[in-house]
Amino acid sequence: MKKNILVIPGDGIGPEVTTWGKAALEKIAEIFGHEFTFDEALMGHAAIEVTGEPLPDETLEKARKSDAILFGAIGHAKYDNDPSLKVRPEQGLLKIRKELGLFANLRPILLFDELLQASSIKPEILRGTDILFFRELTGDVYFGEKSRSEDRNTASDLMIYHRYEVERIAHKAYQAAQQRSKKLCSVDKANVLESSRLWREVVQEIAKQYPDVETEHMFIDNAAMQLIKNPKKFDVVLTANLFGDILTDEASQIAGSMGMLASASVGESTGFFEPIHGSAHDITGKDLANPLASILSAALMLEIGFGLKEEAKCLVDCIDEVLKEGFRTHDIADQTTNRFKVLGTAEMGKLVLK
Amino acid sequence: MKKNILVIPGDGIGPEVTTWGKAALEKIAEIFGHEFTFDEALMGHAAIEVTGEPLPDETLEKARKSDAILFGAIGHAKYDNDPSLKVRPEQGLLKIRKELGLFANLRPILLFDELLQASSIKPEILRGTDILFFRELTGDVYFGEKSRSEDRNTASDLMIYHRYEVERIAHKAYQAAQQRSKKLCSVDKANVLESSRLWREVVQEIAKQYPDVETEHMFIDNAAMQLIKNPKKFDVVLTANLFGDILTDEASQIAGSMGMLASASVGESTGFFEPIHGSAHDITGKDLANPLASILSAALMLEIGFGLKEEAKCLVDCIDEVLKEGFRTHDIADQTTNRFKVLGTAEMGKLVLK
Ligand SMILES: CC(C)[C@H](C(=O)O)[C@@H](O)C(=O)O
Ligand SMILES: CC(C)[C@H](C(=O)O)[C@@H](O)C(=O)O
Numbered sequence: 001m002k003k004n005i006l007v008i009p010g011d012g013i014g015p016e017v018t019t020w021g022k023a024a025l026e027k028i029a030e031i032f033g034h035e036f037t038f039d040e041a042l043m044g045h046a047a048i049e050v051t052g053e054p055l056p057d058e059t060l061e062k063a064r065k066s067d068a069i070l071f072g073a074i075g076h077a078k079y080d081n082d083p084s085l086k087v088r089p090e091q092g093l094l095k096i097r098k099e100l101g102l103f104a105n106l107r108p109i110l111l112f113d114e115l116l117q118a119s120s121i122k123p124e125i126l127r128g129t130d131i132l133f134f135r136e137l138t139g140d141v142y143f144g145e146k147s148r149s150e151d152r153n154t155a156s157d158l159m160i161y162h163r164y165e166v167e168r169i170a171h172k173a174y175q176a177a178q179q180r181s182k183k184l185c186s187v188d189k190a191n192v193l194e195s196s197r198l199w200r201e202v203v204q205e206i207a208k209q210y211p212d213v214e215t216e217h218m219f220i221d222n223a224a225m226q227l228i229k230n231p232k233k234f235d236v237v238l239t240a241n242l243f244g245d246i247l248t249d250e251a252s253q254i255a256g257s258m259g260m261l262a263s264a265s266v267g268e269s270t271g272f273f274e275p276i277h278g279s280a281h282d283i284t285g286k287d288l289a290n291p292l293a294s295i296l297s298a299a300l301m302l303e304i305g306f307g308l309k310e311e312a313k314c315l316v317d318c319i320d321e322v323l324k325e326g327f328r329t330h331d332i333a334d335q336t337t338n339r340f341k342v343l344g345t346a347e348m349g350k351l352v353l354k
Numbered sequence: 355m356k357k358n359i360l361v362i363p364g365d366g367i368g369p370e371v372t373t374w375g376k377a378a379l380e381k382i383a384e385i386f387g388h389e390f391t392f393d394e395a396l397m398g399h400a401a402i403e404v405t406g407e408p409l410p411d412e413t414l415e416k417a418r419k420s421d422a423i424l425f426g427a428i429g430h431a432k433y434d435n436d437p438s439l440k441v442r443p444e445q446g447l448l449k450i451r452k453e454l455g456l457f458a459n460l461r462p463i464l465l466f467d468e469l470l471q472a473s474s475i476k477p478e479i480l481r482g483t484d485i486l487f488f489r490e491l492t493g494d495v496y497f498g499e500k501s502r503s504e505d506r507n508t509a510s511d512l513m514i515y516h517r518y519e520v521e522r523i524a525h526k527a528y529q530a531a532q533q534r535s536k537k538l539c540s541v542d543k544a545n546v547l548e549s550s551r552l553w554r555e556v557v558q559e560i561a562k563q564y565p566d567v568e569t570e571h572m573f574i575d576n577a578a579m580q581l582i583k584n585p586k587k588f589d590v591v592l593t594a595n596l597f598g599d600i601l602t603d604e605a606s607q608i609a610g611s612m613g614m615l616a617s618a619s620v621g622e623s624t625g626f627f628e629p630i631h632g633s634a635h636d637i638t639g640k641d642l643a644n645p646l647a648s649i650l651s652a653a654l655m656l657e658i659g660f661g662l663k664e665e666a667k668c669l670v671d672c673i674d675e676v677l678k679e680g681f682r683t684h685d686i687a688d689q690t691t692n693r694f695k696v697l698g699t700a701e702m703g704k705l706v707l708k
Contacts, residue, residue, distance in 0.1 A: 075545060080571065083544045083551035083558075090545045120583050125474040141495070141513055146548040155552035156514035159495055163507040189596075190437045191429060191444045194500040197437035198509035204437075217434065221603035222632070228582055228607050229474050242543075246600060249575035253582050278576070 002035045003306060006066035008059065011044040011089055012279025013289035013345075014072025020349035021070050021273075021294030027353050028302065028311045039066065043096065044089035044279075045076035054092030060099055063270060068305040070297060071274035077281045098138050101268030103165065104172045106304065107133040107248045107276060108262075109231075109255055110296070110316075114323035118256030118332040121228055129231040129254055132180065134173035135244025137265055139165045140195075142241045161195045161240070166202040173238040174210040183235040185216045187223045187243050199240060220247075227251060248276055257331040259290025262297035264304045271305040273297040287344035290329040292319055295352055318352050327351060356389045357660060360420035362413065365398040365443055366633025367643040367699075368426025374703035375424050375627075375648030381707050382656065382665045393420065397450065398443035398633075399430035408446030414453055417624060422659040424651060425628035431635045452492050455622030457519065458526045460658065461487040461602045461630060462616075463585075463609055464650070464670075468677035472610030472686040475582055483585040483608055486534065488527035489598025491619055493519045494549075496595045515549045515594070520556040527592040528564040537589040539570045541577045541597050553594060574601075581605060602630060611685040613644025616651040618658045625659040627651040641698035644683040646673055649706055672706050681705060 007022050009015035022038060029036040041059035048054055063069055074093045079085050096102075109131040116123040144158030170186075177184040186203045188196035200217055207215040218226065220243045227234065227247060231254050239247060252258040258277040265272040275293030283289055295315055303312035328340040329348050343351065361376050363369035376392060383390040395413040402408055417423055428447045433439050450456075463485040470477040498512030524540075531538040540557045542550035554571055561569040572580065574597045581588065581601060585608050593601060606612040612631040619626040629647030637643055649669055657666035682694040683702050697705065 080545065083554040088545065094546070120476055120479040121474055122476055142546055144510065148548055148552070152552075153517040154514065155548045156498065156512050157547045157549050158510050159513055160508065160510035189599075191434065191442065192448070192496055193511045194502055194509045195511050198502070198506075200437040221599045224578065224600045224604040225606055225612065228604065245543075245575045246578045250578040250582065250604065252579055258579065 001306060001308070003037075003067040004065065005036055005038050005301075006062050006069045007038055007040045008043045008069060008071045009040070009046070010072040010074045010279065011046055011076050012073050012281050012284045014074070014279060016285070016287070016345050017275060017289050017291045017294040018070060018072040020291035020345070020352070021298040023349065023353055024295045024298040024315055025070070025301070028314065031314070032308075032311050043071070043092040044074040045079070047092060048087060048089060052087070054087060054089050055095045060096065063096060063100060066270055068270060068301050069272045070301060071272060072294065073275065073277065073279040075279040094142060096272070097265060098143065100270055100272065101138065102265035102272050103136060103138045103267040104169050104265065105135040105137040105244065106264045106266065107135060109133070109251050110260070111255055112260070112320060112323055114320070115256035115260065115332055117334060119253055121253060126231060126254055131231065131234045131251065131254070132176060132236050133244060133248050133251070134169055134176065134236065134238045135248060136165065136169045136239070136241050138267070140241035159193065159195050159242070161198055163198065163202055166199050167206060170203050170206040170238060173236050174206060174213055177213045177236040178210060181235045182213045183216075184213050185218055185223070185234055185237050187218050187220050187237060187239040187247065189220050190217070191219060196240075203238065223247060224250060228253070252276060257290065259293050259329060259331040260296070262293050262300050264300040266304065271301065273301040273305065287346060288330050289345045290331050291345050291349040292329070292352070295319065295349070322348070322351050355660060355662070357391070357421040358419065359390055359392050359655075360416050360423045361392055361394045362397045362423060362425045363394070363400070364426040364428045364633065365400055365430050366427050366635050366638045368428070368633060370639070370641070370699050371629060371643050371645045371648040372424060372426040374645035374699070374706070375652040377703065377707055378649045378652040378669055379424070379655070382668065385668070386662075386665050397425070397446040398428040399433070401446060402441060402443060406441070408441060408443050409449045414450065417450060417454060420624055422655050423624060423626045424648075424655060425626060426648065427629065427631065427633040429633040429635075448496060450626070451619060452497065454624055454626065455492065456619035456626050457490060457492045457621040458523050458619065459489040459491040459598065460618045460620065461489060463487070463605050464614070465609055466614070466674055466677055468674070469610035469614065469686055471688060473607055475585075475607060480585060480608055485585065485588045485605065485608070486530060486590050487598060487602050487605070488523055488530065488590065488592045489602060490519065490523045490593065490595050492621070494595035513547065513549050513596070515552055517552065517556055520553050521560060524557050524560040524592060527590050528560060528567055531567045531590040532564060535589045536567045537570075538567050539572055539577070539588055539591050541572050541574050541591060541593040541601065543574050544571070545573060550594075557592065577601060578604060582607070606630060611644065613647050613683060613685045614650070616647050616654050618654040620658065625655065627655040627659065641700060642684050643699045644685050645699050645703040646683070646706070649673065649703070676702070676705050
């Protein structure tokens, strides 16, 4: 198979982890006889520094021409500390999601048996958990009109949904539910928000087209609680953009660490694959980051982007193997025991590829 | 001390649990020689059934005249299943918060040693956790303009904050932080939302007036994760209305159960005290609800509403005692062992009062 892959390392730990996601793809191409060609582009703070723009036109052009995108992370302390700055790294990520029509963000909560102990949640609560989040990615309060009054004392963001936006992500989630255990939980705040009431109405309608799938509606506050109380009760979870952002980060504790979760954004054309962790400025450049989420992002690219199931499984199995052998990065090592061999980013990356 | 207390049982399990919050106040009055007089009023589905309104004028009048309000819960499956209904129970709760100017919602995460095992989170992660949430309660996307297009295919809610709204809740949170361990974490989504950027700017300014308090700013997605990863790192947490709704429900797992958490809403005048759990239609009328959150709401009324510290402590100690003796309601009993004596709502209520 021939594919053009665009690598966007981004900010913070993005470059150090993406190196390993890319290396994993190269290794897979070599083993399975595929031809992957790579290009690279700037986004976020890294792009602002060079071009003044968080998403330069050149990056967007390259993105449109590629078959899939491997992304790292975005964000920088400078902007977090000064909320009044007008040009911000995250605008790059939001714009590329919108421009490429990446309306469905899939976040599988993949649990490695070996990491049951790494979580703050009890292993007996976690064991057997298998959740697939469908987070809507190009609507909601992320993209509704923003405004700031002239005296700068009032600020607002419009939380808005259109029927077609809810329909298309709901269909994707229901189709996935049919392939899994035929259970779908839709999360909203319909007891307070009008946009959530539209969300719930539309999901109720779409549900009728999938009578074999059992639907549950849950309020976001309750979902945030149930997710850690009893994660096993969830299978496919369908949420709006903001609620999905919050729930999936929370759910990373189920997998032991943010450093273990990858996501696939799909929609109209090119797929976009990235770890769910952020730029983590505090550990940037210290060889402390966990490269596994980037390698798992590569695996998602192979599976969801290119339909290469066996190749994807190969990467996941390699990670499993390395964990079984007792190797860990800092975020997933239990510091209180000496049972684990704690590795830096690069050592872990190399080991998985071996 | 003479006080007029308004009891609003509300919907679902509201009435069954509020009985015990009220009984606790009566008992305290008797023991400590106070004179508490009680009145009762309707709100929510219960009020819609009788008057057609979720918050009848009579309830609001009684509320304004009382010294404190003990509330139960709100909500009903009928409305959850039909998002198109125009008159909804929750409007009653939102309206009374707004009308009484209850802009600050305090949610202490109180951890009973005896319940360390009841949580899905590991005891060693929980031990020593002591968090006080300040959730803004009369602004945000809860109260911004809602709209639905004529064809009903587009729906929106305005997420909006004014400087003065952020200032007044921030002052309350900082003042509390000064009395505690001088650490405050403000939660927002300033990397995406304009309203959050205003929030962060204002909190940064107010922070300068409290140089003895150490301030941290955290994104909501990260906070939802950190809260279960390492709850001990939080002390005072300051959040907007929606984020506070989500985080505090999530945090209930720290306390072992939603059935254990109370909240105090304060602001311009009369204080409003309620469990953070909802109406829980599924267990309504089955003598399964946990009355402790209502009794703890009564304790918050005594402490925060009336400044009666000793009386409040008396109630908390009684609960501690009963838990130490091995008594539990269903939500906090570990079903896999026989170590606990599992009680119904009424039995548990009676026992605490004894
Ligand atoms: C960086 C930020 C804009 C982004 C989001 O909120 O969507 C991130 O948290 C994510 O989840 O991909
Ligand atoms: C019932 C609902 C309107 C309410 C809220 O969202 O504020 C509840 O969840 C709460 O936290 O008090």
